[in-house]
Amino acid sequence: MTGEAHMLYQSTRNDRNKITGAEAIVRGLSSDGGLYVPESFPEVTQETVTKLAAMPYHERAAFITGLYLDDFNADELSRFASDAYTSGFDDPAVAPLKKLSEGTYFLELWHGPTCAFKDMALQLLPHLLTASLKKTGETREVCILVATSGDTGKAALEGFRDVPGTRIMVFYPRDGVSDVQKLQMTSQAGGNVNVVAVEGNFDDAQTGVKAIFSDTELSSMLDSRGYFLSSANSINWGRLVPQIVYYFSAYCDLLKNGCIKPGGKVNFCVPTGNFGNILAAYYASRMGLPVNKLICASNRNDVLTQFINTGVYDRNRPFYTTASPSMDILVSSNLERLLYEMSGKDGGTVADYMQALSAGGVYAIPDPVKREINRMFAGGYCSEPDTMKTINDVFYDHDYLIDTHTAVAYKVLCDYKKDTGDDTPSVVVSTASAFKFCDSVLDALSKPVSGGVNSASCGVELLDKLAEVTGTGIPAPLAALKGSAARFNASVPVGSMKEAVTEFLTGLTAG
Numbered sequence: 001m002t003g004e005a006h007m008l009y010q011s012t013r014n015d016r017n018k019i020t021g022a023e024a025i026v027r028g029l030s031s032d033g034g035l036y037v038p039e040s041f042p043e044v045t046q047e048t049v050t051k052l053a054a055m056p057y058h059e060r061a062a063f064i065t066g067l068y069l070d071d072f073n074a075d076e077l078s079r080f081a082s083d084a085y086t087s088g089f090d091d092p093a094v095a096p097l098k099k100l101s102e103g104t105y106f107l108e109l110w111h112g113p114t115c116a117f118k119d120m121a122l123q124l125l126p127h128l129l130t131a132s133l134k135k136t137g138e139t140r141e142v143c144i145l146v147a148t149s150g151d152t153g154k155a156a157l158e159g160f161r162d163v164p165g166t167r168i169m170v171f172y173p174r175d176g177v178s179d180v181q182k183l184q185m186t187s188q189a190g191g192n193v194n195v196v197a198v199e200g201n202f203d204d205a206q207t208g209v210k211a212i213f214s215d216t217e218l219s220s221m222l223d224s225r226g227y228f229l230s231s232a233n234s235i236n237w238g239r240l241v242p243q244i245v246y247y248f249s250a251y252c253d254l255l256k257n258g259c260i261k262p263g264g265k266v267n268f269c270v271p272t273g274n275f276g277n278i279l280a281a282y283y284a285s286r287m288g289l290p291v292n293k294l295i296c297a298s299n300r301n302d303v304l305t306q307f308i309n310t311g312v313y314d315r316n317r318p319f320y321t322t323a324s325p326s327m328d329i330l331v332s333s334n335l336e337r338l339l340y341e342m343s344g345k346d347g348g349t350v351a352d353y354m355q356a357l358s359a360g361g362v363y364a365i366p367d368p369v370k371r372e373i374n375r376m377f378a379g380g381y382c383s384e385p386d387t388m389k390t391i392n393d394v395f396y397d398h399d400y401l402i403d404t405h406t407a408v409a410y411k412v413l414c415d416y417k418k419d420t421g422d423d424t425p426s427v428v429v430s431t432a433s434a435f436k437f438c439d440s441v442l443d444a445l446s447k448p449v450s451g452g453v454n455s456a457s458c459g460v461e462l463l464d465k466l467a468e469v470t471g472t473g474i475p476a477p478l479a480a481l482k483g484s485a486a487r488f489n490a491s492v493p494v495g496s497m498k499e500a501v502t503e504f505l506t507g508l509t510a511g
């Protein structure tokens with residue numbers, strides 16, 4: 001492809017500086033605070049989709065990612081995809097599609113090494129990032145900073161552990177993750193990793209990490225010591241592009257199994273937090289994937305579905321800790337990328353919304369923009385009792401075990417169908433193994449956890465109980481947690497996250 005024009009990326013807040021895919025992946029976040037977006041969307045024809053349907057997952061991935069990352073050659077991407085998606089997944093389909101009932105399917109994205117959908121991107125990202133560092137001539141060591149609502153942290157640690165030229169540091173909300181999630185992170189192996197609890201919620205952790213990224217004093221100090229910071233959160237383009245793949249893959253499998261005709265439309269219902277997963281579905285539709293509706297499912301923290309239904313984004317509201325912690329988010333970063341597309345790629349308007357959001361916690365979009373969003377997106381929310389009831393119903397009616405996040409999505413899909421009469425074939429995006437949230441899932445199955453959970457290993461012992469109650473095998477990576485000990489016990493106030501980063505990278509303590 002030498003000599004050809006490459007796909008370029010620009011910030012959602014300013015379209016003056018265009019950069020390549022490799023540069024976007026290295027930088028993570030634009031220096032103006034915006035997120036990198038592709039200048040245009042590559043087109044995928046129905047003919048190509050039919051060809052992809054005959055390929056295994058890793059070849060589908062190499063093809064789709066290649067459309068965006070055309071500064072990588074096809075051999076590289078094939079190698080990366082086959083590395084990422086062959087050994088670490090416990091299902092040969094990688095992202096298998098399961099039929100629940102006529103017209104309703106579950107896309108299982110949790111067969112990777114950490115049992116949540118974050119693996120779909122984070123098994124590939126380290127390959128993309130290390131290659132991008134070479135392509136951009138970067139010689140400093142990269143430190144990946146992650147704020148996690150529970151699943152990204154572990155998936156990023158697993159993806160980056162002992163990758164040469166990288167370090168990784170994860171911040172998680174101390175009281176906002178499940179016991180299994182916490183032990184998965186604190187027991188992480190690897191010589192280049194660090195895990196710290198933040199005394200706050202996910203939004204606090206995410207805001208803290210963003211502040212560290214835009215701290216120029218810190219970055220020049222780290223630069224002088226041969227380090228720079230980058231992100232493995234879904235603000236990084238390298239996270240999003242692998243997520244587009246599985247929407248095509250699901251469509252391919254529906255075609256292959258005769259569930260739809262070529263060109264037939266489908267709905268996707270996505271349990272949503274930071275809006276990365278559903279945004280990837282939107283990008284797939286912009287590339288030509290026949291999508292009817294994208295249904296955004298929220299838990300009790302329904303700031304996004306309120307936005308879709310009213311046009312007002314208002315984060316001034318209580319923050320709830322729910323049974324679906326990976327969706328306990330009030331400031332949804334990737335919505336900025338949707339706003340950009342929906343506002344006619346007007347970076348100034350997006351910057352104004354984001355300014356209003358950080359100043360007063362609220363912004364409103366004009367009616368035409370809202371109408372445009374509603375042509376593609378519907379939104380709904382699921383209460384805590386309904387989440388529990390849904391897990392119970394699906395298990396006892398269909399003999400199918402789902403986690404709390406997936407339950408939110410399935411309930412929202414059922415409500416949507418009832419309200420609209422839309423009978424388009426629908427795919428529920430299943431984002432985590434039920435075993436990651438075994439205490440809540442056991443509760444939902446009316447097998448309450450007796451005596452509560454009082455030590456790090458207690459949550460893990462529930463794995464056996466859930467296996468016994470449901471007759472389902474514990475995923476191997478979670479079974480391996482039994483008997484593993486926490487390596488990382490540090491916890492810091494929100495205001496001390498920067499010092500924790502400095503200490504990790506330079507060994508210097510504050511003061």
Ligand SMILES: *Cc1c(COP(=O)(O)O)cnc(C)c1O
Nearest residue numbers: 151273274275276277326431432
């Ligand atoms: C991260 C996560 C979500 C939310 O995905 P976003 O891309 O942040 O919207 C939903 N479910 C699970 C299990 C997750 O780990």
